[in-house]
Amino acid sequence: MESQSAKPIIAALLQPLPILSQPQARNDLGDETVVRLLVRQFIDLSLDAFNQVLQGKLDQDEAVDGINRQATALNAVFLGTSGFETVITHPWNTPEQLGAFLKDMVALEYPEDDCVRAMLIHLATQVMHALRLPDEDRQEEVEALTLDAADLLLGRAPEDEIDIDIDV
Template sequence: MESQSAKPIIAALLQPLPVLTQPQARNDLGDEAVVRLLVHQFVELSLEAFNEALHGRLDQDEAVDGINRQAIALNAVFLGTSGFDTVIAHPWNSPDQLGAFLKDVVALDYPEDDCVRAMLIQLATQVMHALRLPEEDRHEEVEALTLDAADLLLGRAPEDDGEFDIDIGG
């Protein structure tokens, strides 16, 4: 399966956090710090892929494929099907809960079992668009997108206008 090559990276991200934040040495998908860390790492990996493609060190299709592999692997993590024993999933982490929520709130036209991946691809697209902003605005925009995505994965709709900021329209 396509996500197999992304599994080692996702597995490394899921190494238990320090005992100070996770006394059970497991990553709880109900813990805001864990979810934000996973989304932040996805954004960082996306930025790295964009940068590698921009400088010609990676073909654009390869960069997109790598981002998609990460999104597929995180889809499995957030929907509780990854098989990682270091992850604590909750009833929320299922296609009929989280997937349906994302499908509704983000207005995704994907099956519920693919909505985390679709939302993350939209996030990567918005991050790419944010790179066009002046440098002083770029970090703030990427951080806002990251926090919005983490909130969605925790079941919190964006507070501002009720719409998720991620829009794949050009």
């Protein structure tokens, strides 16, 4: 289920990326650069929401709802159901393939058609915990989280084995 308010933000993220040489200015979900940029944008949106909560500019429930809307919209993108014409999907981008892979790799107890969202919510939680680290450690942790999430969305096991239980 897609949120109306998240769709314009995700659509903006999926505008043809100028640094990429994609045919016909489309974003290929098989391209590691595209996937990393989408994950990084999600992380940046999450960091911004958490910082707004810390500064008292945003209620925690509103921040969580906003992050969930973004995760839900990206769930549709990565599972090939978003309808965005600027996105090139592959047979991998289905609940039966990507959803099942995430369910197995990240030990998700969610339906396969909701596993990208669940993984992204867990990622946002990890980012929130990274805010407690000193600046240089935080940047390193956020970069590692970005790479691991991109690897998962591309169907690769992250370099470090993960053993995660997610209660979202």
